[in-house]
Amino acid sequence: xxxxxxxxxxxxxxxxxxxxxxxxxxxxxxxxxxxxxxxxxxxxxxxxxxxxxxxxxxxxxxxxxxxxxxxxxxxxxxxxxxxxxxxxxxxxxxxxxxxxxxxxxxxxxxxxxxxxxxxxxxxxxxxxxxxxxxxxxxxxxxxxxxxxxxxxxxxxxxxxxxxxxxxxxxxxxxxxxxxxxxxxxxxxxxxxxxxxxxxxxxxxxxxxxxxxxxxxxxxxxxxxxxxxx
Amino acid sequence: xxxxxxxxxxxxxxxxxxxxxxxxxxxxxxxxxxxxxxxxxxxxxxxxxxxxxxxxxxxxxxxxxxxxxxxxxxxxxxxxxxxxxxxxxxxxxxxxxxxxxxxxxxxxxxxxxxxxxxxxxxxxxxxxxxxxxxxxxxxxxxxxxxxxxxxxxxxxxxxxxxxxxxxxxxxxxxxxxxxxxxxxxxxxxxxxxxxxxxxxxxxxxxxxxxxxxxxxxxxxxxxxxxxxx
DNA sequence: ACCTGAACACCGTTCAAGT
DNA sequence: ACCTGAACACCGTTCAAGT
Numbered sequence: 001x002x003x004x005x006x007x008x009x010x011x012x013x014x015x016x017x018x019x020x021x022x023x024x025x026x027x028x029x030x031x032x033x034x035x036x037x038x039x040x041x042x043x044x045x046x047x048x049x050x051x052x053x054x055x056x057x058x059x060x061x062x063x064x065x066x067x068x069x070x071x072x073x074x075x076x077x078x079x080x081x082x083x084x085x086x087x088x089x090x091x092x093x094x095x096x097x098x099x100x101x102x103x104x105x106x107x108x109x110x111x112x113x114x115x116x117x118x119x120x121x122x123x124x125x126x127x128x129x130x131x132x133x134x135x136x137x138x139x140x141x142x143x144x145x146x147x148x149x150x151x152x153x154x155x156x157x158x159x160x161x162x163x164x165x166x167x168x169x170x171x172x173x174x175x176x177x178x179x180x181x182x183x184x185x186x187x188x189x190x191x192x193x194x195x196x197x198x199x200x201x202x203x204x205x206x207x208x209x210x211x212x213x214x215x216x217x218x219x220x221x222x223x224x225x226x227x228x229x
Numbered sequence: 230x231x232x233x234x235x236x237x238x239x240x241x242x243x244x245x246x247x248x249x250x251x252x253x254x255x256x257x258x259x260x261x262x263x264x265x266x267x268x269x270x271x272x273x274x275x276x277x278x279x280x281x282x283x284x285x286x287x288x289x290x291x292x293x294x295x296x297x298x299x300x301x302x303x304x305x306x307x308x309x310x311x312x313x314x315x316x317x318x319x320x321x322x323x324x325x326x327x328x329x330x331x332x333x334x335x336x337x338x339x340x341x342x343x344x345x346x347x348x349x350x351x352x353x354x355x356x357x358x359x360x361x362x363x364x365x366x367x368x369x370x371x372x373x374x375x376x377x378x379x380x381x382x383x384x385x386x387x388x389x390x391x392x393x394x395x396x397x398x399x400x401x402x403x404x405x406x407x408x409x410x411x412x413x414x415x416x417x418x419x420x421x422x423x424x425x426x427x428x429x430x431x432x433x434x435x436x437x438x439x440x441x442x443x444x445x446x447x448x449x450x451x452x453x454x455x456x457x458x
Numbered sequence: 459a460c461c462t463g464a465a466c467a468c469c470g471t472t473c474a475a476g477t
Numbered sequence: 478a479c480c481t482g483a484a485c486a487c488c489g490t491t492c493a494a495g496t
Contacts, residue, residue, distance in 0.1 A: 157382075
C-alpha cells in the first residue's frame with residue numbers, strides 16, 4: 001500500500017490502510033458522488049461514509065459544505081482547460097472551442113452547473129479559461145472592454161444552456177421529441193406560432209447550443225467589421 | 230374581513246379570521262419569503278408559521294415542496310407577461326423587450342432563478358412568453374426551426390445572466406469594481422490579456438447582458454439578410 | 459371534513475471525549 | 478495531534494389523533 005508519506009513508517013491507527021486523507025481525494029470522491037446522485041442528494045454524511053471516515057473529519061479540510069463544493073467546482077473547471085486547443089487557430093475557432101469545452105465538460109458533470117453557475121470563477125482554472133478567451137479576443141483586434149463583455153456573454157450563454165443539462169434526456173433529444181408532441185397538441189387559436197414551430201423543433205440541446213453560439217460569434221464578427229479591421 | 234365565500238356564513242374554527250387558505254395566497258407568501266431569505270433558507274416550516282398554519286396543511290394544496298416552488302415560478306413568469314409590449318414594433322425591438330422583461334423580472338426575484346432555470350417553462354405563462362417570441366420571429370420571416378432555436382438561445386442566454394443576479398451587488402456594479410481591482414493585481418506574465426482588460430471591465434451585469442443580447446440579435450439579422458428578405 | 463402536533467428519517471455543524 | 482460518536486438545531490414528509 002503505497003502512500004506519499006516519506007517520514008512516517010507505522011500508522012498509529014489500529015485499523016490498517018488509513019493514511020491521512022488528502023484534499024484532492026476528498027474532492028474526487030465528492031465529484032463522483034455528485035455525478036452519481038445529484039447535487040441535492042449529495043450529503044457530507046454520504047461522503048464521509050464513502051471515505052470510511054466521519055463528517056467531522058471533513059471539517060478538518062474544508063470550512064463547510066459550500067467550501068468543499070467550491071473545491072469540486074474548481075476541479076471540474078480543470079477539465080475544461082485540458083480541452084482547449086493551443087492559440088494558433090482563427091479567433092472564431094478558438095472562442096467556439098472554448099465554449100464547447102465548457103459545455104462538454106458540464107455534459108459530463110451536469111449536476112455541477114448549479115454549484116458553479118452563480119459564481120464568477122475566480123480559482124486558478126477559471127482564470128485560465130478567462131485568460132484564454134480574452135487573449136483570443138484581444139489578438140483578434142477587439143478593444144479590451146468589448147473583449148471582456150464578449151467573454152461574459154459567451155460564458156453566461158453557455159452556462160444558461162448547461163443549467164438544463166441536469167434534466168432527463170436533455171442531451172439525447174428524447175425530451176425534445178416529447179416537447180414537440182406536447183406543443184403540437186396545443187390550441188392553434190391561442191398558440192399559433194408555437195403550434196406552427198412544433199414540428200420543426202431541434203432534436204437536442206446541443207444543436208440549439210451550437211446554433212446560438214454561432215449567432216453570438218457572427219454578431220461579434222459584424223462588430224469587428226464595422227470597426228474596420 | 231371580506232372573504233370570497235358566498236355560502237359559508239360562520240367559520241367553524243374557534244380562532245377568528247381563518248378562512249380556507251387559497252392556493253394563490255400560499256404562493257404569494259412563499260414568493261415573499263424566497264425573495265426575502267433566499268431559496269436555500271426558505272422552508273415549509275417557515276412558510277407555515279408565516280401563514281399561521283402548519284406544514285401538514287401545505288401538503289393539502291401541494292404534493293411536495295418542489296410542486297409548491299413550481300407554482301411560485303409560474304407566478305413569477307406571470308410578471309414577465311405584463312411587461313411585454315403589444316405586437317406592433319419591429320421584430321428586433323420585440324425580442325429585445327421580451328428578453329429585457331425576463332431579465333428585469335428576475336432582477337426583482339433573483340432567488341427564483343435557481344428554481345426556474347433548469348426547467349423548460351411549460352405552465353400557462355411560460356407558454357405565453359414562448360408564443361410571443363415565436364410569433365415575432367415567424368412574422369419577421371424566420372423559418373420555424375430557426376425561430377425555435379432562436380427562442381431557446383435568447384431565453385437560455387438570459388437565464389445564464391440571471392443566474393448571477395443572486396450574488397451580492399451584481400446588478401449595481403459594486404462587485405464589478407471589486408473584480409476590476411482583483412484582476413488588475415494578477416501577475417501580468419501569466420494573465421496578460423486579463424490584466425490588460427481589467428481597467429475596462431463593464432460596470433455592471435445589466436450592461437453586459439444588453440451587450441450580448443445585441444450580439445445575438447445582430448447575428449439573427451445577419452441570418453435573415455443572407456436568406457434574402 | 460379538515461387541520462394539527464408529534465413523530466420519522468434525514469440534514470449541516472460542533473465539540474467533548476477518546477486514542 | 479488527530480479523529481470520532483453523539484449531540485444540537487434544523488430539514489421534508491407523514492399520520493394518528495383531535496375538533
